[in-house]
Amino acid sequence: MTNSRPPSPSRALAAAVLLVTAGLVRAETSFYQARVAPILDRHCVSCHGPEKQKAKLRLDSFEAVMRGAESGVMVKPGDPRGSELFRRITLPASDEEVMPTDGKPLLSRDEIRIIELWIAGGASASKVVADFPGAPLLSRFKPAEPERAPDWRPRAAEIAALEARFHVRLVPRSQVPTDGLVLRTASSPGRCDDAVLTGLAPIAPLIVEAELARTRITDAGLAAVSGWENLRSIDLTRTAVTAAGVSALSGLKALEVVNLTDTGVDDSGVAPLRALPALRRLWLHGTRVSSGDSGGG
């Protein structure tokens, strides 16, 4: 969506001048290790590292970076604009010398600025993060979450047909196709009844959240939900479900959140839910459950 053309040198310089006091920093790690090396690892090392050494250049250690390529040094300490490394990553995307090459994503503005600040500051191995006030933080590299559900994309046509047939929405939780779908009924809860839940059986493994508040579902619908193995969260607020019905959820090993606000559920219905292995939240306001305010931990 954003156009990641690298900034022109003059723009990069202007941006550097505009730097304000951004993140406060921890003092121990070297700036090279904390900020520069992860960028090189991400964008450069697949061609300039242990596996391939294009142009006889490696960028997988500080020493290798400073040694340079067969054609000469890549980094001139104190002089970003005179450094081949900086020149290559700031060329326009259309330039045939731009790096990374072969249509791989170019460095982001923040990544370029980090490299620029590092070279301008002497391309040091030992300077610490605190020596670069105002340097951008790297976007967080998060370990991939375990898959919540199978990839929904091969079933897109089937999902669209079910949405149209049952007047519900089946919305991907995120861009990650294995993050699962949210069953959404808020636009017309009055049209969502037990037959809808039964009818969603073919794609049930894709559903990780069921927003069923104020719908017309009953215990019979919950019997259908008992097979939704990847369900993490179900909201049954102000529905007609009872203790007998919610016990059908007791086999859902992934279920973390159950909202029973303003339902007729009583103690007998809640006991099996409390035994759910993944349960974190059980909401019981407006029920007849004796320990009515349980939020769970």
Add this chain to the structure above:
Amino acid sequence: MHPPAHPFAQDVAHCSDHCGEQPTVWDLPNVPPALKREWLSLETRRHFLARGANALSWAGLASLLGGGASRALASTPAPGALRLPHQAPKAKRAIYLFQAGSPSQFETWDYKPALQDMFDKDLPESVRGGQVLTGMTASQARFPIAPSIYKFAQHGHSGHWMSELFPYTARIADDLCILKSVHTEAINHEPAILQITTGNMFPGRPSIGSWLSYGLGAVNEELPAFVVMTSKMPHRTNVQALSNRLWSSGFLSPEHAAVALRAGNDPVLHLGNPPGIDGDVRRAMIDGVNELNRQLFERVGDPETNARIAQYEMAFRMQTSVPELTDFSNEPQSTWDLYGPKAKEPGTFAYNCLMARRLAERGVRFTQIFLRSWDQHTNLPRNIKLMAEESDQPSYALVTDLKRRGLLDETLVIWGGEFGRTCYSQGVLSRENYGRDHHPRCFSMWMAGGGVRPGISYGETDDFSYNIVKDPVHIRDLHATMLHLFGLDHAKFSHKFQGLDQRLTGVLPAQVIDAILA
């Protein structure tokens, strides 16, 4: 509408409408014909380009419009077309309790005990650091320090220091994340409110709720994704004007602007059918108007025509959804006990907070409630007490109500104003009375729910709450963090306008505040 002062002013005022019936550029006096021709050719080009950009959405729309369906979204990507959010969200909804005029941090959430011994001493010049002051205090001969006359105590396991003006909010201390180091560049209300509601001091940018509506769409398509309510004031001093540019969609399609709910029996003006007109007649009328609008779009190609169609459809759906929303008769007595007696009076902050809970229950993405008259340049001790009494119990009630219903985990609640206030008195300082001027360098806000870490405070100011000494939070950082909670990467979430990838957080560095994420 006031009569336009300048010939172009009328065009500007009607830019969200169609110009066919309005005076055109040819009607302007004293403009050379060649210039008029150039203008018109640019106009045509603009329409053509905008139309091209929306051709894809139109293609998507064609598939949505089966049979008699009449949902039109051509100036908006079809639901899901943006493939957002980037990552699974923590917050599905937000409720922003906007305290317009700016509550003093000294009498609310930023406890400064050291000032008690400095009553009427001069603010050290080293603290002020040559800062330019507003015209309201720049001419003062001295800047005498005014300690809070209200007492503070610690509350909850979190040990938040909280003012005695907020006894109810003190009960939810452990649900709150208090930010003490928010800062801005703006020193006057209008630019400051614009900056915190839209990310920019200049009018014309989309507000936070509009961005969320654009990026994530509605959860409940029977209601707007973005709702605004203004509140009755317990007293009126230095009241700032609120205008719809604070909740406008800016350069995004107009259907992403907030619907402002009014107090009273007619929450959305002109929504009810007049006597003798039933729903079928209304439907037929809207279908006819939509058809005319479609023909207009074919002819002129202005994408805002489609926004107009979408708005007619939303109004039609609200004919059913709004009466149900605003009917509080099924609320049990426990609700009134929680929110207080004023919640029964339409338009009060308490009523609006209860409405916000009802909107959250029904899936509205972003609700912004404005409570005005916190601008206490003079008589602060008396007036801030009136405002705190108005704000305290409903804010507590809303958080408590959301929490007990299991909604708080996915509803971000925000409480705060547009800047801070000075530690020195504006005007005469006495033991009983003082005022405080505007102060952009630091102010306090709180957040609860929605994936924010509860029971912590973040950021620190100096002994004078004049400068930030630890963990500054610029408004851009606040916005980046809000978007993050909704699963949106502020750096990637953009809309192309005037040749730029426009973002809520703009182009200067902005950081998600990791430390306050749950």
